[in-house]
Amino acid sequence: MYIKRSDGRGFDELRKIEAKVGVVKSANGSAMFRIGDTIAIAAVRGPRDLYPKFMQNPKSGILRCNYNMMSFSVDERIRPGPSRRSREISLVTENALLPAVDLEEFPNAVVDVFVEIVQADAGTRCAGICAASLALADAGIPMRDMVCAISAGKVGGKILVDLDKFEEDYEGGSTDMPVAFLPRRNEISLLQLDGGMKKDEIIKALELAKKSCEKILEVQRKALMEKYQHG
């Protein structure tokens, strides 16, 4: 039985969160999001012309996400370039952000979102989504809502939020469930499950994740305020 967490947190407690907006000066919008030892940087470029031309949509602009882990982000060097895993995470990031953005004003255009993981300690896709949401807001893309993401799960029979690498690899059984929320609309835009949980456990984990997302939203608001509301 998992009684106490390895770093002494409570079961509903998050790691230390830090967010900063405007870290990539040349991009239209950018942000850094750090949760514990996981650091994600997101940059938004566009709206700009979309090529190849057959991808253009005359009714609305499109969102294109690219998730990448830097080769030094994990203990063992990972081969740079796209992989099966990064393709998947790019796709789920895009789907998680899509309900929050409104690109109807930019037909035939594309908004590119680049997410780079500088340092990984579990929960990278959630950190990536949080950073991307901040970067989109910074770029001034019309948005219906912010997006907050966090992983919930079950480690050694206990329901908890924000798993770190140790907990993800816990020998007594570990389930990881990344969740992305649109806080105002109270909608879930990302839900993946790695492992097994019962129905009531999932509901409990979702409740925990929802509460944590409110905390993340406050951090995001503070980060945006810091850049735009001077003194």
Place this chain on the structure above:
Amino acid sequence: MGLIVKEKEFVIPGDVIAEGIDYLPAQDVFRDGDKIIAGQIGIVHVDNRLIKLIPLTGAYKPKPGDVVIGQVVNIGFNGWSLDIGFSNLALLSVRDGSSDFIERKSDLSRYFDFDDFLITKISNVGKGNLIDLTMKGQGLMKLQDGIIIDVSPSKVPRIIGKQGSMITLLKELSGCKINVGQNGKVWISGEDFEKVIEAIRLIERESYLSGLTEKIEKLLGGK
């Protein structure tokens, strides 16, 4: 019911600004059910029943009547395509490009060539973001000398100032010709252009502080 956030308050996307049907959404806000919600980062501005945001960031959104600075990127049979810093290209047709009589199939690059910069006006923004430009109007011309710098489009109103006060000051103190496009491109021509760039960067950086006029005067060596 009524306003939830105060006037001049900072909001982020998704913030509920007002509830109920007493207010109407305008620029950068939208209605969802009976709530009015911010669609961008901005400062809330309430004008009678209208709620709008003063945007703090964002790309340039073309509006009819805007004077913009664009660059010729393509020449077609019946006009020029210009890059005005928007996701779509803007079209300047032969009819609106010059008051000369231009014969069919004549060489359009005689008037405006590739990479030329023009001060033009947006005459129309159609569906699907088709943008029509015109060269007919006061001060619209092809640029022959000087340099062009990029600024954030949301800072353009500060560079121009109230009723053009800031831009007039810059022009008077530096003796340069300056033209600010609404799309965030600024054309400067004259001897002291470096000072003007410095001044514009200062305005961009400290646009939210008061006493900007004095600082500019000091920088440009006025009284």
